[in-house]
Amino acid sequence: MTKRAPFIVIEGLDRSGKTTQIETIRQRIQNSGRDVVCIKFPDRATPIGQMIDSYLRSQSDLDDHVVHLLFSANRWELASTIISYLNQGKIVLCDRYAFSGIAFSVAKSLPTEVESPPSDLPPITLPWARAPDASLPAPDLTLFLDIAPQVARVRGGYGEERYEKEDLQRRVRSVFGEIGREMSGEDRKWVVVDAGLSLSAVSQEIWGYVEPLLDGLDSSVGRLWT
Numbered sequence: 001m002t003k004r005a006p007f008i009v010i011e012g013l014d015r016s017g018k019t020t021q022i023e024t025i026r027q028r029i030q031n032s033g034r035d036v037v038c039i040k041f042p043d044r045a046t047p048i049g050q051m052i053d054s055y056l057r058s059q060s061d062l063d064d065h066v067v068h069l070l071f072s073a074n075r076w077e078l079a080s081t082i083i084s085y086l087n088q089g090k091i092v093l094c095d096r097y098a099f100s101g102i103a104f105s106v107a108k109s110l111p112t113e114v115e116s117p118p119s120d121l122p123p124i125t126l127p128w129a130r131a132p133d134a135s136l137p138a139p140d141l142t143l144f145l146d147i148a149p150q151v152a153r154v155r156g157g158y159g160e161e162r163y164e165k166e167d168l169q170r171r172v173r174s175v176f177g178e179i180g181r182e183m184s185g186e187d188r189k190w191v192v193v194d195a196g197l198s199l200s201a202v203s204q205e206i207w208g209y210v211e212p213l214l215d216g217l218d219s220s221v222g223r224l225w226t
């Protein structure tokens with residue numbers, strides 16, 4: 001049986017250097033002579049992605065539950081493509097995945113210092129948030145680029161989009177911490193990287209996790225959350 005390629009996800013907070021690190025990994029993988037495909041969620045190019053894009057740019061309003069399901073549907077749109085890349089031996093490097101989906105949606109439902117208007121709908125909990133992504137292709141490695149909000153702030157301001165606010169980013173970080181505690185086991189499929197270090201230190205550490213996967217895997221692609 002020929003081996004399949006690994007599915008690698010990079011998650012991270014705003015200003016964690018995620019985009020730069022992804023480009024560095026992509027180049028290093030390519031230099032090693034392997035095929036690599038980069039994908040990114042949300043994929044704003046699909047019809048569902050366009051709805052998400054308009055929401056994120058505050059051009060439309062949607063209930064939090066609805067947005068959550070759209071983000072998940074946006075991943076399902078690409079699920080079979082991901083599997084087929086992996087089976088063709090193409091390494092898939094993915095910028096954000098279901099973990100961002102959970103972290104942002106749950107974070108929005110956490111209490112804030114500012115009183116928000118009461119809602120008739122229930123808050124988004126971890127089990128509710130996880131459900132629509134169940135059985136999506138599971139990453140073989142997820143690198144979470146962690147950065148403290150105060151370090152992120154020194155690196156420059158947040159952007160203009162709906163979620164680019166320090167208060168929300170703090171809550172997102174705490175949910176990511178919770179997801180990480182559930183995910184990190186012996187298998188090292190979930191790794192926390194201190195993104196407050198220098199770019200080269202971070203990319204060296206990341207490479208230490210990526211390199212052992214480059215020769216491919218014998219097992220078939222796993223499924224979230226099994």
Ligand code: FDM
Nearest residue numbers: 041042071072096097100101104105163
């Ligand atoms: N985001 C991203 C979510 O809220 N749910 C998801 O499922 C995903 C994949 O969308 F603030 C949020 C995270 C971020 C925003 O992401 C857009 P990019 O990486 O800035 O495009």
